[in-house]
Amino acid sequence: MILPRPSAATLAALAGLPAAGMQFAGALKSAPLLAGLPFDLTLACTAALAPGMLLLAAGTRWRVRPVLALPLAACGLLWLWLTVAALWSPSREVLAAKLPEAVLVAPAMLLAGLVVGAEPGARRVLGGATLLLGLFVAVSVAWGLASGQVVLGGAVGANPDLVRVQYQLAGLAIASAAGLAALRAAEAHGIRRLPWLGLTALLGAAGLLPGGRAGLIALGLAVVLAPAAHFWSAGRARAAMGWVGMAASAGLLGLGLLLADPTRAEGLRTLERFTGEGIAASARPVLWAEALHWAGETLPWGLGTGGFTLAAGNGERRGLYPHNHALEALVEGGLPGLLLWLGAFGGGAAVLLGRLRSLPPGAAGRLVALVLPVAMGAMVSTDLGNRMVWFALGLALSAGLEAEAREAPMGEKGDG
Numbered sequence: 001m002i003l004p005r006p007s008a009a010t011l012a013a014l015a016g017l018p019a020a021g022m023q024f025a026g027a028l029k030s031a032p033l034l035a036g037l038p039f040d041l042t043l044a045c046t047a048a049l050a051p052g053m054l055l056l057a058a059g060t061r062w063r064v065r066p067v068l069a070l071p072l073a074a075c076g077l078l079w080l081w082l083t084v085a086a087l088w089s090p091s092r093e094v095l096a097a098k099l100p101e102a103v104l105v106a107p108a109m110l111l112a113g114l115v116v117g118a119e120p121g122a123r124r125v126l127g128g129a130t131l132l133l134g135l136f137v138a139v140s141v142a143w144g145l146a147s148g149q150v151v152l153g154g155a156v157g158a159n160p161d162l163v164r165v166q167y168q169l170a171g172l173a174i175a176s177a178a179g180l181a182a183l184r185a186a187e188a189h190g191i192r193r194l195p196w197l198g199l200t201a202l203l204g205a206a207g208l209l210p211g212g213r214a215g216l217i218a219l220g221l222a223v224v225l226a227p228a229a230h231f232w233s234a235g236r237a238r239a240a241m242g243w244v245g246m247a248a249s250a251g252l253l254g255l256g257l258l259l260a261d262p263t264r265a266e267g268l269r270t271l272e273r274f275t276g277e278g279i280a281a282s283a284r285p286v287l288w289a290e291a292l293h294w295a296g297e298t299l300p301w302g303l304g305t306g307g308f309t310l311a312a313g314n315g316e317r318r319g320l321y322p323h324n325h326a327l328e329a330l331v332e333g334g335l336p337g338l339l340l341w342l343g344a345f346g347g348g349a350a351v352l353l354g355r356l357r358s359l360p361p362g363a364a365g366r367l368v369a370l371v372l373p374v375a376m377g378a379m380v381s382t383d384l385g386n387r388m389v390w391f392a393l394g395l396a397l398s399a400g401l402e403a404e405a406r407e408a409p410m411g412e413k414g415d416g
Contacts, residue, residue, distance in 0.1 A: 009121060011059055014052025016125025019116045021045035023391055024133055027173035031140035053115050060119055063402040067351055071397060074343025075110060078329075079103040081340055082305045082384065085333050089304025093316035098306045101385030109387045113394015117367060118401035120360055127180050127366040134177020135199070137170050138206030168381060171207060171215020172373045172388075178203035179222025179369030186227035186243060187362065204251070208258075214380045218373035220251050225372060230365030233356045284323050284380065287312070291322035295331040302334030321383040328384055348396035349375070355399040363399075371396045 021028065022045035028034050029041055082102050089095050116122045178200055185196035200223060207219040224247045231240035290312040294303055303311050306318075308331050314320040322328040329341035352371065356364045374392035382389055 011056045012121030012125045015056045015116050016122040017129050018045045018048035020129035024173040026169035027137045061404045065400040068400040071347025074340050078340035086305040089307040090310050091306040094318045095306035098385040106390040109390035110394040113391040114398050117395035117398025119403040131177045131180040134173045137173045141209050174207050175219035175222050175373040178219045179226040182223040183226045183365040218376040222369050222372050226365045226369035229368040233364035287323050291327040291331040300335040302332050325378045348393045352396040352399045
């Protein structure tokens with residue numbers, strides 16, 4: 001008995017839906033309705049993604065552009081160097097947890113991002129699912145704060161570290177969703193833009209709630225740059241510049257109205273962290289200074305993979321990594337680590353920016369909305385073992401990969 005071949009739409013859904021769930025599983029776990037799940041949502045979504053991605057990869061013709069050679073080679077060499085640098089690392093616990101994620105999980109996440117980001121149908125489904133997921137997280141955060149019964153991470157005071165991580169992830173999910181909503185507004189015409197603009201404003205307001213400063217900045221950048229990338233890729237430079245000016249002005253005006261009257265900002269945790277505590281209350285400047293100090297002390301080879309927390313006097317506490325990908329690559333991997341990181345992640349940014357004009361309709365804006373918030377997070381949080389960053393790098397690099405269904409495609413190939 002010969003089973004019917006899955007349709008292109010089915011394959012796209014099998015890959016795009018679990019990819020969105022996997023990428024933002026941490027944000028979903030913070031939602032009250034999903035906080036008590038009896039299984040690991042990340043593992044479940046990853047397991048669901050694997051067969052869909054394999055079927056999608058097998059049912060598609062792939063064309064790899066030469067522009068991918070340098071960043072992919074840098075990724076491979078970076079994984080190899082992190083393994084070599086583990087030989088002189090003073091860490092045991094952090095190393096044992098981080099190295100497998102950085103050299104085994106990371107390649108799989110990069111490949112998943114490449115496949116899902118390059119195939120038009122899967123990319124559309126990923127974008128649509130992320131938009132719905134971000135809206136769900138935004139409503140969940142608002143409900144949890146309004147009820148006073150549930151906050152990000154569970155009961156108040158139950159686990160401060162978990163609360164801190166999850167409000168950051170919630171902010172990234174909301175930021176990507178806001179960028180995608182703004183993109184839909186840019187793609188629409190006339191009065192059809194109004195509902196999408198309203199949703200963008202709603203998600204922007206939701207970004208003021210969790211407390212993640214980087215998430216709010218990423219939200220603003222995604223709303224401004226994702227539609228601009230769409231217009232730019234379509235050859236509409238004036239429309240791109242006009243959107244940047246309009247969106248930036250609207251955002252600054254809204255923030256100005258809130259900050260003009262302090263009572264309006266009460267309960268908006270993100271604004272409170274900007275205006276009250278400020279960067280001086282953050283541990284990041286201390287960690288950055290320590291990373292630069294030890295990078296200079298251990299040139300040219302670095303401390304060794306996972307060795308920063310011990311050198312900085314924090315013991316085997318993985319959560320006190322340098323909070324900046326480039327600094328982490330430098331302090332633990334030395335000059336080779338930094339150069340390979342620049343080749344991998346800097347190369348990913350160069351591929352995406354350089355290929356904007358050549359991408360199918362809608363692809364440029366979607367990739368920017370999905371990549372930019374995570375890239376922002378990589379520079380102020382997360383370490384080299386974080387799967388979200390490697391998946392986002394795969395999405396960026398997918399701009400240099402072309403996918404074509406082996407059978408005649410049904411409908412248009414673009415994202416419009």
